Amino acid sequence: MSSIVVSGYYGSKNAGDEAMLAAMLEVLGDLDPKLHITVISSDPADTRKRHGVEAVGWLDFPAIARAIRHADLLISGGGSLLQNVTSKRSLYYYMTIIAMAHMLGTKVMLYAQGIGPIVGNLPRRMMRWLGNRVDRITVRDEGSLEELENLGITKPPITCTADPVLAIHPVGKELGRAIFHAYHADGAKPVLGISARDWQGRTHYKGAIAKAADQAVRELGVRVVFLPMQYPEDVKAAESIASRMQEKATVLKDEYTTTEFLSLVGNMDLMLAIRLHALIFSGVMGVPMIGISYDPKIDRFLASIGERPAGRLEAITVDDLMQDIRRRWQDKETFQQKNAPLMARLRDLAAKNAELALELIKE
Numbered sequence: 001m002s003s004i005v006v007s008g009y010y011g012s013k014n015a016g017d018e019a020m021l022a023a024m025l026e027v028l029g030d031l032d033p034k035l036h037i038t039v040i041s042s043d044p045a046d047t048r049k050r051h052g053v054e055a056v057g058w059l060d061f062p063a064i065a066r067a068i069r070h071a072d073l074l075i076s077g078g079g080s081l082l083q084n085v086t087s088k089r090s091l092y093y094y095m096t097i098i099a100m101a102h103m104l105g106t107k108v109m110l111y112a113q114g115i116g117p118i119v120g121n122l123p124r125r126m127m128r129w130l131g132n133r134v135d136r137i138t139v140r141d142e143g144s145l146e147e148l149e150n151l152g153i154t155k156p157p158i159t160c161t162a163d164p165v166l167a168i169h170p171v172g173k174e175l176g177r178a179i180f181h182a183y184h185a186d187g188a189k190p191v192l193g194i195s196a197r198d199w200q201g202r203t204h205y206k207g208a209i210a211k212a213a214d215q216a217v218r219e220l221g222v223r224v225v226f227l228p229m230q231y232p233e234d235v236k237a238a239e240s241i242a243s244r245m246q247e248k249a250t251v252l253k254d255e256y257t258t259t260e261f262l263s264l265v266g267n268m269d270l271m272l273a274i275r276l277h278a279l280i281f282s283g284v285m286g287v288p289m290i291g292i293s294y295d296p297k298i299d300r301f302l303a304s305i306g307e308r309p310a311g312r313l314e315a316i317t318v319d320d321l322m323q324d325i326r327r328r329w330q331d332k333e334t335f336q337q338k339n340a341p342l343m344a345r346l347r348d349l350a351a352k353n354a355e356l357a358l359e360l361i362k363e
Contacts, residue, residue, distance in 0.1 A: 002361050003036040003071045004028070005106075007097045008079055009090075011041030011058070015229040016165065016277025018050065019258040020078045023164040024111070025051055027354040035358075038067045040097065050257075058093075065100060072361045074101040077111030078140065078164045078353070080297050082127065085117050092123075095130055108134040109360055112164050112353045114297045115139055116147035128152045136360050138353050140164075141300035159356065163301070165280045166343070167350035168262070176263035180225070185250040189223040192216050192325075193268035193287075195278030197230065198237045199294050205313045206237075209272070209292075210244035212321035217247040220329055224249040227264060229275040231255040270328055272321070274313065276301060283343055288328045288335040292316055305342050 006024065009017045021039065028035055037054065041047035044055035056063040068074055076082075076098055084091040101108045110131070118124050131137070131153035139145055140163045148158060180186040196209065213224045226238035226249065235253050242249045256264065265271060265278070266285040273279050274292045279301060282289040291298050293309035302308055311320040328335065 001034050001036055004073045005067045005071045006039045006075045011043035011047050013231045015261050019165045022258045023168045027167050027351050031358055068101045068106050069104045071106055074106050074108045075111045077113045080114040083116050109357055110137040112138050112140045115144035143300040161352050162346040162349035164350050166346045170285055171259050171262045173266045175260050176267040183250050190269040192222040192224050193227050193271045195227045195229050195273040195275040196237045197274050205316050206241045208316050208318050210241050211318045214245050214247045216325055226251045229278055286336050286339055288332050290324045
């Protein structure tokens with residue numbers, strides 16, 4: 001029986017990361033049903049319950065070391081783990097786990113990573129040294145390939161694949177409809193979904209989103225529904241924007257499973273999102289999307305499907321948003337026709353991450 005340890009931002013009630021783990025486990029399990037997987041988690045009990053795998057605490061280094069020592073492979077990923085823009089400390093943590101595996105003689109794969117930005121001479125030198133000593137790297141976008149090249153990481157086999165969540169199959173809309181009904185947000189009106197987050201104490205973008213949402217209600221007759229991807233933080237961000245609106249909006253205030261999130265997104269006619277995985281869920285469910293960029297990962301994903309962000313979070317305007325909302329509203333059918341073959345290709349690339357991981361074990 002082969003054994004893998006997975007290191008990532010798991011157990012923190014972030015819908016995108018939990019979906020990423022669910023997708024990884026699903027594809028790895030399909031390829032090798034006997035595979036034993038242990039996840040490093042900030043909430044091991046939740047991870048065991050949610051995903052049905054073994055889990056150890058993210059600061060329980062003796063348990064982490066034991067798990068890695070007995071494993072055939074450490075997977076670091078997916079997600080934007082190896083960057084120091086959103087958190088300076090997390091980069092050192094994830095590099096420490098990789099270094100531990102290297103010292104214990106366990107193979108390491110950087111799995112569907114979104115690399116960078118990494119700023120500062122010391123972090124970049126450390127990442128170059130460590131990155132050239134892992135056994136395989138897959139990245140989720142072309143921008144991450146460029147970042148690896150800029151860092152001087154060239155020795156391991158490197159493949160550009162796609163975000164693991166893109167391997168998830170679409171789900172039915174029934175669960176989402178039931179949640180909408182519970183919030184009295186069902187009916188004949190089309191739905192504009194908004195996935196927002198707080199970011200570095202900024203507030204300007206909240207006013208712009210609120211005004212654009214009001215305008216969309218009046219001009220297009222939509223119902224506005226806020227979807228929290230990180231619980232409970234995104235609920236607060238959504239309520240902050242909704243309080244700035246003049247028109248009525250619905251804020252979903254509960255924690256949802258990956259299946260429920262996908263079903264909710266499937267019931268939307270257009271998604272406006274700051275959160276990356278709200279955009280990815282939209283792609284999976286064939287829902288037209290508009291992204292607001294606060295991090296290169298947003299730009300990189302949108303570029304992979306031939307799109308661009310409506311603007312940068314710190315400078316976004318109502319006009320920017322309404323221009324994209326009107327454009328997307330008018331060409332929804334065109335988007336769906338174009339989206340299907342693109343998503344099929346990305347789904348295959350996302351599944352390739354797991355195939356390469358198991359190949360590495362066999363080697």
